[in-house]
Each structure stands twice: as structure tokens, then as C-alpha cells.
Amino acid sequence: MKHITIKDIAKKLNVSISTVSRAFNDKYDIRQDTKELILKTAKELGYRPNPMAKKLIQQRSFNIGIVVPEFEKSYFPQVILGAQNVLLEHNYQVLLMQSNESSETERKNVETLVDNMVDGLIISLCSEEENIAYYKQLIAKGLPIVFFNRVIDELEATKVLFDDYKWAFFTTEHLIQQGLKNIIHIAPKKKYSYTNNRISGYKDAMTKHKLVPQKIIYSHLTVEDGEEIATRFIETKNIPDAIFSSNDYCAIGAMRVFKQHGFKIPKDIAFAGFSETQLSEFVDPQLTSVSQPTKLIGKTAAELLLKQIDNKESSIYQTVVLNGNLNIRESSMKVLKL
Amino acid sequence: MKHITIKDIAKKLNVSISTVSRAFNDKYDIRQDTKELILKTAKELGYRPNPMAKKLIQQRSFNIGIVVPEFEKSYFPQVILGAQNVLLEHNYQVLLMQSNESSETERKNVETLVDNMVDGLIISLCSEEENIAYYKQLIAKGLPIVFFNRVIDELEATKVLFDDYKWAFFTTEHLIQQGLKNIIHIAPKKKYSYTNNRISGYKDAMTKHKLVPQKIIYSHLTVEDGEEIATRFIETKNIPDAIFSSNDYCAIGAMRVFKQHGFKIPKDIAFAGFSETQLSEFVDPQLTSVSQPTKLIGKTAAELLLKQIDNKESSIYQTVVLNGNLNIRESSMKVLKL
DNA sequence: TTGTATGCGTTATCAT
DNA sequence: ATGATAACGCATACAA
Numbered sequence: 088m089k090h091i092t093i094k095d096i097a098k099k100l101n102v103s104i105s106t107v108s109r110a111f112n113d114k115y116d117i118r119q120d121t122k123e124l125i126l127k128t129a130k131e132l133g134y135r136p137n138p139m140a141k142k143l144i145q146q147r148s149f150n151i152g153i154v155v156p157e158f159e160k161s162y163f164p165q166v167i168l169g170a171q172n173v174l175l176e177h178n179y180q181v182l183l184m185q186s187n188e189s190s191e192t193e194r195k196n197v198e199t200l201v202d203n204m205v206d207g208l209i210i211s212l213c214s215e216e217e218n219i220a221y222y223k224q225l226i227a228k229g230l231p232i233v234f235f236n237r238v239i240d241e242l243e244a245t246k247v248l249f250d251d252y253k254w255a256f257f258t259t260e261h262l263i264q265q266g267l268k269n270i271i272h273i274a275p276k277k278k279y280s281y282t283n284n285r286i287s288g289y290k291d292a293m294t295k296h297k298l299v300p301q302k303i304i305y306s307h308l309t310v311e312d313g314e315e316i317a318t319r320f321i322e323t324k325n326i327p328d329a330i331f332s333s334n335d336y337c338a339i340g341a342m343r344v345f346k347q348h349g350f351k352i353p354k355d356i357a358f359a360g361f362s363e364t365q366l367s368e369f370v371d372p373q374l375t376s377v378s379q380p381t382k383l384i385g386k387t388a389a390e391l392l393l394k395q396i397d398n399k400e401s402s403i404y405q406t407v408v409l410n411g412n413l414n415i416r417e418s419s420m421k422v423l424k425l
Numbered sequence: 426m427k428h429i430t431i432k433d434i435a436k437k438l439n440v441s442i443s444t445v446s447r448a449f450n451d452k453y454d455i456r457q458d459t460k461e462l463i464l465k466t467a468k469e470l471g472y473r474p475n476p477m478a479k480k481l482i483q484q485r486s487f488n489i490g491i492v493v494p495e496f497e498k499s500y501f502p503q504v505i506l507g508a509q510n511v512l513l514e515h516n517y518q519v520l521l522m523q524s525n526e527s528s529e530t531e532r533k534n535v536e537t538l539v540d541n542m543v544d545g546l547i548i549s550l551c552s553e554e555e556n557i558a559y560y561k562q563l564i565a566k567g568l569p570i571v572f573f574n575r576v577i578d579e580l581e582a583t584k585v586l587f588d589d590y591k592w593a594f595f596t597t598e599h600l601i602q603q604g605l606k607n608i609i610h611i612a613p614k615k616k617y618s619y620t621n622n623r624i625s626g627y628k629d630a631m632t633k634h635k636l637v638p639q640k641i642i643y644s645h646l647t648v649e650d651g652e653e654i655a656t657r658f659i660e661t662k663n664i665p666d667a668i669f670s671s672n673d674y675c676a677i678g679a680m681r682v683f684k685q686h687g688f689k690i691p692k693d694i695a696f697a698g699f700s701e702t703q704l705s706e707f708v709d710p711q712l713t714s715v716s717q718p719t720k721l722i723g724k725t726a727a728e729l730l731l732k733q734i735d736n737k738e739s740s741i742y743q744t745v746v747l748n749g750n751l752n753i754r755e756s757s758m759k760v761l762k763l
Numbered sequence: 764t765t766g767t768a769t770g771c772g773t774t775a776t777c778a779t
Numbered sequence: 780a781t782g783a784t785a786a787c788g789c790a791t792a793c794a795a
Contacts, residue, residue: 092771092772093772105774108775136772139772140773141774143771145773
């Protein structure tokens with residue numbers, strides 16, 4: 088694993104290492120033919136500059152760190168892809184780390200990335216409480232960071248968000264327009280900034296159409312949770328008109344149990360999910376869900392980060408709110424209970 | 426972004442930088458109380474060793490690179506997770522890169538990781554042809570690499586594989602045992618080492634039960650491809666007893682079209698997929714599929730890599746073949762066409 | 764037990 | 780236009 092260095096090239100060509108170095112950095116004076124000669128032999132020898140040495144002296148890495156809570160649930164991979172495309176175009180390498188939904192791991196990940204002198208970070212948080220002080224410190228030190236999806240409200244920073252309020256409102260209103268009245272909302276137990284926005288959207292839509300009382304169930308939103316919730320409804324023979332779940336999994340779990348008990352969807356009970364997964368299209372019936380512009384989120388985050396890196400002086404933090412789409416499918420279509 | 430260095434600590438305590446350095450590396454002699462003092466003030470000052478400098482001098486990084494073709498399709502994230510767990514336990518940080526199914530990007534990714542002095546690599550290849558020479562070179566240089574899932578047969582290296590032959594055989598035999606005779610296999614157009622193994626498994630199972638001719642369709646295995654294939658069968662009124670697809674997506678696409686045309690599954694036509702995705706459980710009817718031990722693949726790859734890193738002398742390359750499971754679901758159950 | 768000095772592979776600041 | 784040399788932050792052989 089012996090690496091070729093500029094020294095080797097210098098020795099071979101009987102020039103000084105500074106000349107060799109200059110050949111790779113156009114900004115310096117160097118005769119055209121010596122430059123070409125150096126570049127040529129460098130290629131022959133298979134020379135690759137050592138980024139460690141470069142980073143050490145330049146105090147920057149052209150690396151961007153992306154930290155996400157997990158990437159099994161199809162949302163984050165696409166965001167990452169969107170960001171990576173932009174960053175690669177600008178010659179930044181992307182270092183990806185996942186925190187396994189643990190703030191502790193998240194902290195370690197970010198520390199590693201900072202230690203490795205990333206030029207900037209794109210982060211979706213595990214928790215909104217644990218590492219606030221640390222992030223404040225990083226931002227104060229001038230490290231460019233863009234938060235997305237799961238952010239801390241009180242943190243002054245650049246953020247890329249989704250208009251959860253609006254789309255929860257729309258979704259609820261869509262269900263109401265189908266003639267449904269007794270609409271249940273299933274919200275995540277873990278509190279994120281978007282949780283309340285979605286709840287408010289649901290509530291306001293219900294209120295607007297004079298539908299009270301409103302019922303909210305707090306859950307971890309797994310498939311199993313959905314199944315359990317459905318079972319409870321069936322046991323108590325208290326069947327709502329519709330269930331609007333804060334993710335697809337929970338909706339799908341509930342749907343499955345209702346189907347098994349002979350309920351017709353959407354006639355007997357309608358469903359809507361949120362932040363659409365691949366599943367929504369493939370379950371039977373297909374699930375109405377709010378889709379987020381995942382790639383655009385990544386792209387936007389990356390662009391904002393690059394902007395921040397370029398004008399380090401002006402530290403004005405923007406918040407960009409992106410639009411989504413309500414994909415209306417069989418699970419909530421043309422119900423009209425009168 | 427001014428970082429605290431050992432110099433700062435040394436100055437503050439009026440000791441030399443080597444003493445400070447020694448305080449962090451137990452292997453040297455150092456008085457207990459000076460050590461404690463140094464560690465204490467280091468903590469107070471918020472000192473963090475600069476990994477760049479460390480890497481530069483130690484020629485190793487405690488970083489492991491993982492390179493995958495993509496991570497949207499639920500298979501790779503879990504493998505990565507499995508590997509990461511093992512590696513983190515051994516104090517290795519994981520740098521993740523995705524190649525977007527492009528050998529060129531893959532090459533760049535690996536180069537970046539190598540430049541950054543990763544201590545080892547875990548790779549699933551985009552193509553089995555493009556970068557062979559490069560990988561041979563890396564292995565020859567002594568860089569520990571473990572390949573998994575998509576590997577190059579002719580490359581002498583450590584590999585973690587799945588017994589595709591066996592499970593394709595089992596799956597085919599399962600379909601035959603359901604009384605089905607005219608069984609079609611849909612194989613990937615792109616050739617990977619596993620492609621032929623699965624085809625052989627299918628063929629041998631058919632032959633064993635004296636079922637000829639066998640029909641194989643080559644496809645890109647997307648949902649749309651599945652739909653197209655199904656449409657063609659229906660148009661030509663030539664309906665097979667069963668379709669055994671080399672992935673779930675294609676099977677699901679085909680299933681969807683057959684359902685739309687009023688076919689009963691599995692009565693009119695049965696289905697089986699491969700390398701189970703989350704979808705298999707959620708489509709209707711649920712899809713029979715071969716599940717691979719994704720986390721175990723990652724875990725095994727990581728363990729083999731660590732072993733390789735530890736005994737660099739002995740370069741004996743192992744190939745580990747892991748077992749899977751055939752999850753039999755509604756799409757192929759109790760058909761018995763007589 | 765501690766300090767001095769050297770080097771890892773670069774870039775950058777001087778000279779020449 | 781080029782060469783010598785000092786950094787960057789750390790580990791380590793050697794001297795004290």
C-alpha cells in the first residue's frame with residue numbers, strides 16, 4: 088500500500104517538490120512544458136494526492152456530511168440522493184452516517200464528521216432535545232449546517248421543511264369532502280416539530296367544517312400499532328368513518344385488520360396516510376397519502392449548504408418550506424356516506 | 426472553527442507536546458498525575474484529536490468504507506446496518522457511499538475512500554466487468570476488501586454470498602409441489618454471478634420433476650416490466666401455471682395486471698418472488714418470496730473484514746455462503762391443479 | 764519520566 | 780520560473 092507522493096515525482100524528474108505541487112495548483116507560475124511533464128509522469132506513476140495532507144494544511148476537506156436517523160423507510164435514501172447529486176456536481180464528496188434513531192450515535196456521527204473537517208453538514212435529527220447545545224456551538228463556530236425534516240424550532244439555523252400543517256389540513260378536508268365525519272387522526276408519540284403542525288392541520292380542517300369532537304390517538308406508528316388500534320375499534324364496535332394516520336405503515340396495519348374482519352374499504356371505513364412510502368401504491372386498496380418532494384428536499388438542502396459555505400460572512404439563516412402532493416387513491420375515494 | 430491542539434494544552438500546562446501526546450496513548454511511560462492533569466485540562470478545553478494528523482502519521486484511519494450500487498430498494502440499508510453494528514463495536518467509523526448503479530461513480534467512490542485511507546472496504550458491485558483490474562490492484566496492494574451479493578467470480582477475494590441456486594431450486598420445487606407444471610422464470614437481463622445460479626436452480630428443479638420445456642424471460646425486473654410481461658401473456662391467451670420472478674417488483678407488477686383482468690391468484694396463476702422486499706407482505710395476495718438474511722450478510726462481511734485487517738500477513742480469501750428462507754404466502758399456496 | 768527532534772504529504776512563504 | 784523551508788497536528792525514536 089505504498090503511495091506515490093510528490094516527492095517521488097520530484098526525485099524522478101530532478102525538480103523540487105514545490106514545483107511538482109505547483110503543477111497541480113494552477114494558481115502559481117510554472118512553465119507550461121515542465122507542468123505538462125510533471126502531470127504526465129504523475130499519471131504514469133499513478134500518483135494520487137493525499138487528501139489527509141491537503142486537509143491538514145488547508146483546514147477544509149471538500150467533504151459534506153449527511154446524518155439521518157435511519158434509512159430503511161424509503162424517505163431518507165431519496166433525500167440523500169437528491170443532495171448527493173448537487174454536491175457531486177460541485178466536487179464535494181458526501182459522507183453518509185446514520186444514527187439509528189439514537190441521539191448518542193447522532194452526536195458521535197457529527198463529531199466524527201467535524202473531526203474529519205467536513206465543510207458542512209446536512210442533518211435530520213433523532214430527537215429535538217438532546218444535542219441542542221452542541222449544535223448551537225457548532226453553528227456559533229461558523230460551521231455551515233442545514234437541518235431538514237426533523238428540526239429544532241428554537242434553533243437559529245438554515246432549515247428545509249415541509250408544510251405539514253397545510254397537507255394535513257388538505258388531507259383531512261379531502262376526507263370530509265368524501266362525506267366522512269367521524270375522522271380519527273393517529274399522531275406520533277415522539278414529538279417532532281411537524282407532529283403539532285399535522286395535528287393543527289387536522290384540527291383546523293375539522294373545526295372549519297364544524298366537526299367536533301376530534302379524536303387523536305398517539306402511537307409509535309408501526310404496522311403492529313395500526314393493527315392493534317384497528318382491533319380495539321372493532322372490539323368496541325366503535326367504527327370511525329375514516330382514519331388519517333401520520334404515516335403509511337400504521338394506516339396499512341389498520342387497513343389489514345379491518346379487511347380481515349370483512350370491512351369494505353373505503354365504503355365501511357376510509358384511510359389516508361402521510362409521507363408516502365412505496366407501499367401506498369401496492370397495498371390493496373391503494374392508500375391515499377401525502378407525498379413529500381424527497382429529492383427536492385435533498386437538492387434544496389444541498390444548495391442552501393453550498394450557498395452558506397460560499398458566503399461565510401453573512402450568517403442569515405433561511406427556512407425553505409416545500410410543497411407536496413396529496414395522492415388520492417382507492418382507500419378514500421368516492422365514499423359519500425349520507 | 427479554531428481547534429484546540431495538543432500544543433495549546435502543552436503551553437497551558439508548561440509541558441512538552443510529546444508529554445501531552447503520551448497522555449492519550451497509554452502505551453508510553455508517563456507519571457499518573459501528569460497524565461490525569463493533562464486529560465482533565467484537555468477535557469476542559471474541549472480538545473479533540475485531529476484525525477487527519479493522526480491518519481497522516483499512522484497511515485490508518487479506523488474508517489471502513491461501504492460502497493453499494495443503491496439503497497432505495499430496502500435490501501442494502503439492512504446489510505449496511507448489520508455491518509455498521511459490528512464495526513462500531515470495534516471502534517471503526519463507517520463511511521457510506523452509493524454508486525447509483527454506475528461503475529464510474531463506483532470507481533470514484535472507492536478512490537475517495539482509498540485516498541482517505543480507509544482500513545478496509547465492503548463492496549457490492551454495480552457491474553462485474555468494469556473495475557476488475559482496479560480491484561485486483563487494490564487487493565494486491567494488501568487493502569482488505571470484502572465483496573458481497575454482487576461479486577466477480579474470477580476475482581480472488583473474500584466474499585459473502587447467498588445460495589441462490591439452492592433457493593431458486595427450492596422455490597421452483599415448491600411451485601411444482603403445488604401441482605403446477607408450466608412454470609416461467611423471469612431472470613435479470615444484466616448478468617450477475619447470481620443470475621446463472623438462480624437460472625440453474627430453476628432448471629434443475631424442473632428437470633428433476635421431468636418438466637420440460639422450461640421457459641426463461643429476460644427482463645430488467647421493474648414493476649413496469651412485470652406488467653408488460655403479464656399483458657403479453659394475456660394477449661396471446663397463453664397463461665402459464667406460475668411465474669417465478671428473480672425479484673419481487675416484477676412479480677408484483679405482473680400480479681397486478683393479472684388481477685385487473687380478473688384472474689384469481691393463485692388459482693388461475695401462481696407467483697413467487699426473490700430476495701424479499703417489504704412489499705411481499707403487503708400486496709394482495711401476499712407474495713411468496715425468498716428472503717435473504719440481510720443483516721447477517723452485513724454482519725458477516727464486517728466480521729470477515731475485521732479478521733482480514735487483523736492478520737494482514739495471511740491472505741487466505743474465504744467465501745461464506747449464507748442461508749435464506751422461502752416464505753410461502755398466499756400467492757402460491759394450495760393450488761393443486763390436477 | 765520527560766523533552767527534543769523528525770517525519771507523515773501537502774501547501775505556502777520566502778528566497779533565488 | 781524554480782528551490783528551500785516552514786508550517787498543519789500528531790506520534791515516536793532518541794536523548795536527557
